[in-house]
Amino acid sequence: MTSINQTLDPAGGASASPAGLRPARRRPFSRAAENRRKWYEIIGLTTPAIIVYVMFVLVPMGFAVYYSLFRWRGVGPPTEFVGLDNYTLAFQDPIFLDALRNNAIIVVGSLLIQGPIALAVALLLNRRFRGRTVFRLLVFVPYVLAEVTVGIMWKLILTDGGTVDALLRSLGLGSLVQAWLADLNVVIWTLLLVLTWKYVGFAIILLLAGLSNVPHELTEAAEIDGANWWQIQRHITLPLLGPTIRIWMFLSIIGSLQVFDVIWVTSVPAVRSLGASATMATYMVDNGFFARLWGYGNAVAVILFVISFVAALLFQRFLLRRDIEGAITTRRVN
């Protein structure tokens, strides 16, 4: 990875030959004119992207912080300044605390369930056998489906007396039948399973990519030395897969903290409003957008943002630093 990174390093490419050695253009521009022209090009080409990015990514978060300090129904400019009250209110609301707990369950549950499954499936599909391309394709199907379709699909399958219940009964496991989406103690675990089904394919894609980067020379050498398949995976493949696993964990954690679509569509509003199936994002939309508590909703948005941001930075700081040089962290070797 490092060696390829170096050859592709944009900075390296650009600074390879000093500016003075550049071939002459049509007319010998004066240095100042050429410099001015360069800056026109730089500004002209980057400005549209910068404007859209600043306006729709950065500015809204700034506004969220501002709005969160008001009690505001969204009509006219916010006037009723309440300081940090919205934040203290959120942390006193048992429903919000339930949402936090649910997010924690989804973060940890996704890592613990998807990780081992994805690793096993990726190792299996990394073996050379006829038809493996088709199997790879099928495993990724849930990941490309829209969250909404996945949600509705599972909602129908899990409905009371639906397919899952019928299958369990026909297998003689009728005692396992639950009110999958209505039982307040069960629903979050049901949703965790749906999320696992939806997103484990993503982990598999990433791990397969990581596996394809493991040099054949290493595994072949080990094979010649008499190592069996398990030993090769354990002592060669897995250690080399470390960076990929850490990047997947990072993406999974951030995604789990923000999860909205599948939860929103699959869970019943009544169950959600009791907190049993709420997440921070559904809580935010329910309160901010639908109940029109805009100040409060924006406070929840800021909390969600800060939690994701801190999680990302911590992960970045302690686990990812060597894996994605250049992206996000500034320290890039020029």
Added chain:
Amino acid sequence: MAANAVLPPPSSNRRPTSWGSPLTYALAFAIAAVSIAPVVYVIVGGFRTTPSIVANPAGLPDPWVFDNYARVLTQSDFWGQAFNSAVIALGTTLAVVVLGVCAAFVLARYTFRGREVLYTFFTLGLLFPAGAAILPLYLMLRDLNLVNSYFAVILPQVAFALPLTIVILRPFLAAIPRELEDAAAIDGTGRLGFLWLIVLPLSRPALVTVGILAFVASWNAFLLPLLVLSDSSLHTLPLGVQNFSSQYTSDTAGILAFTSLAMLPALLFFTFAEKQIVGGLQGAIKG
């Protein structure tokens, strides 16, 4: 490294593929079944009648009924919603690719003070969750009078797709050999001409990858359209599926048919563009 994922893989080390062991196949079939059984169930269920689904949820169609699909295609807003989804997804894709390639070109091929700061500034966007910004985003679009227009979905989607696009494109554009740029300069072509005549054609695989990632994300998007498109004539397919399922709760067969039809474009698209989607995701993590 990102460039690596979109370049054709080197064809070294190709051993002839052989049949795997029965155990390998058994496991692979089991995994594939878990992945697609629910999808198959939905598609097949669309060919049944609601009473027979209620009576026997796990049964097969007997007889096969085409009425549900016909009903969705002729009597619902399916086509209008598919059209809206297509306009928004194509608009998003086009804008992301154009803005992304311009910015990435500057970040890859120009040497100037503040370049790395600008790059970091863009990559920071990877840490800004789109979900968290949705409420202030809605308020801003409302104040700009953009709510209930295609732009209300397209512009934020472009903005949130830009960081990843730039992270994927920059190393790819930087890897184009400097000799080509010098040759273009000797022929009297400026850097903009170089971008248009040489860089764009050469980087087509990377552009296709970022385009497809943006397209799929936009096609599947739910939260943003849910908030900013209250006018039902502008609804996209994900909103349509959700509305249909909550409006006709008792019409299980109809919901199954609608859901399958809404899945179909994504499934077809994925079959044709699987390499780019997978390559793009793989490239993205290593940007």
